[in-house]
Amino acid sequence: MFEAEIESTKLRLAEMLLPPSKGGVHLVQVLDHPSLDRAFKEFFRAEVEWQLYQDRIQRQSNLPIEPNDLVFRNVWGQVEDYVRQHARFDRRQALALIDTAVKSILNYRIRPRVTLKWFVYRGEPTKPVCEIFLRLQYFADYPYFRQGFEQWMEERSLARDSTQIMPMFEFERLVKQLDDDYILDLSTSEFLDLLDPIFSFFNDPSTPTALEAIPIEALIVFLDDKDIQVIAQKFERMLYHDGVRNVTREMILRVVEQVLQELEQQEYQPERKSEHDASAASAEAIASSDVQQSAGIPAPGEETAASVEELLATDKQEHKSQPAIEEPTDETQPVLKSSPHVEQEVFARSSAAEDSPTDSAPPSADEFHRTSQEVALAENAPGSEETPTVEETASWGSTLPSEHAPDARQELQEEKITAEGVAPGGVLEDSVASQATIAEPPLAEQLEGAVSDEPDANTLAELESLLEIASDISPTFHTETPEQRHALEREFDLPATQDSVSPPRMETEESLTSTPSELPIEQDQAETLEGEAVTVQPAVAMASSRAAATDAVLESGIRQVRVPASMQSQQLPPLNEFLGEDLRQLVQTKLCQGSQERYDALIARLEQATSVRTALNELDRFVAEFNLDPKSKAAQELRVALVKRYTFK
Structure with a gap:
């Protein structure tokens, strides 16, 4: 560069x-x-x-x-x-x-x-x-x-x-x-x-x-x-995106001032946002208080309540001043989704609005508006005198669950709506949603109706037939003894086995082994590959026999491989054989501070080690415990002696 x-x-x-x-x-x-x-x-x-x-x-x-x-x-x-x-x-x-x-x-x-x-x-x-x-x-x-x-x-x-x-x-x-x-x-x-x-x-x-x-x-x-990464990234964008190769003092000054202004705006933005939130909250509180005073809502603690008729009258007066079809907002229009949780929430909210006690705390303006809508939806049941418009009928189709959704709950909803005669009556979106939600049974009941714990009669019959077949089969060849096994090998020209390496014999109630050609083949019976043996017996007996055989094999292998720790320690020569008189005096003087008791304790700890790694770790722990120099001559020569003990034993 x-x-x-x-x-x-x-x-x-x-x-x-x-x-x-x-x-x-x-x-x-x-x-x-x-x-x-x-x-x-x-x-x-x-x-x-x-x-x-x-x-x-x-x-x-x-x-x-x-x-x-x-x-x-x-x-x-x-x-x-x-x-x-x-x-x-x-x-x-x-x-x-x-x-x-x-x-x-x-x-x-x-x-x-x-x-x-x-x-x-x-x-x-x-x-x-x-x-x-x-x-x-x-x-x-x-x-x-x-x-x-x-x-x-x-x-x-x-x-x-x-x-x-x-x-x-x-x-x-x-x-x-x-x-x-x-x-x-x-x-x-x-x-x-x-x-x-x-x-x-x-x-x-x-x-x-x-x-x-x-x-x-x-x-x-x-x-x-x-x-200064912020300004550096600004110039990098100018280099790679704008193709700027050289910069003057004026360009640098302009970019630096621009970046500083952006940083200041980012710093003041949270403060402005908090001030805006505070002003919005205060305005909302004032608006709610005005609505309460205009509607005659009692203060907390008074035992008065507004009747449902007054709420409906107020809501109808508000709707008269609005056009017949209005683009609803996300905050006011309840949208019916295919999720059952949303439907249950809408129905529960409307039920709670109808059954709310009169001596509760005074609701806010938003709650009164939502309650009036839900009561209006509850009263506009199917069978009213008004006829739905084309736009309302189209809105029902858009809000109901999709016809192509492979859901059994959707089919139940459609049948229920058709049986009650949705087309001739004027029904709003929320009333249709509430009827569909009430008509369908809960999901848990549907699952209980579709799933049964009782086994099928055909399955029981097939299981009993298989057990009868297994009990009637008699063994063709017995392989419990070496002589029987050798006879089976000679019969089928199999390579001879050695008795010394044969696995332990499995003792089961009905351990039967035969070739596929001699087994009776029934329908629904498991088929095996050609040349393999088939064992037919109850599942419980087979599992127990395999567990017993596995335990026997593992136990025999453990007996052959396992070597007690005492035998291992006995095979190692004593550590003192690898420590000369000079080295003993050096270890006792430098590492043990002349203490015979500390020297004996160190030798005992090293004698108990079963490997060179363990012994070296014990020596390092001893050095660290007494704050000794790990690179001293005594420590180095003692490490060499430990390695010789485990290497030339």
């Missing part, structure tokens, strides 16, 4: 710093160059300081003199100052340093958090504070990282040459905290100024500021590095 920009910047720096002839460049020339970016100047300066630090480490380890000697430090301090003033890079070193500087500075400007972690630690888990300080001097952009680290050192009273170790995860957390704290205090325009290093890298210095643009990929990486 950005290979073309990197190569062009490298060529421009080489032409700017290196002479046409084969020669190097001095540090002073780099620092005094008027058109060179300050970031590259600081990178060259920090490279010289890093080389002096490495030379200082080698000198302290190689020279036979005290490194902290005052005269020695003063002399080498003067030498280092002279090197800083007259440092020189040959052409090869200068080209290599330019390549490293361009790539490192570009990475740092686009994603500073990741670059700092990589550039400072270079894959190592820890670094001393003095090296971290020197590596931070390479980058001049975003100075709040370096200033924040210096403040962190001052809070802990650490000097620049301190050798205190700092883990990588702690440094990463510190960098993230410094970056977040700095960004949170920025305004929109100040955040846009934070992108100036990126604009300066991708644009020529002579380009006007209003016309400067950067690749949108660089901006996305910059936002991802700072965990």
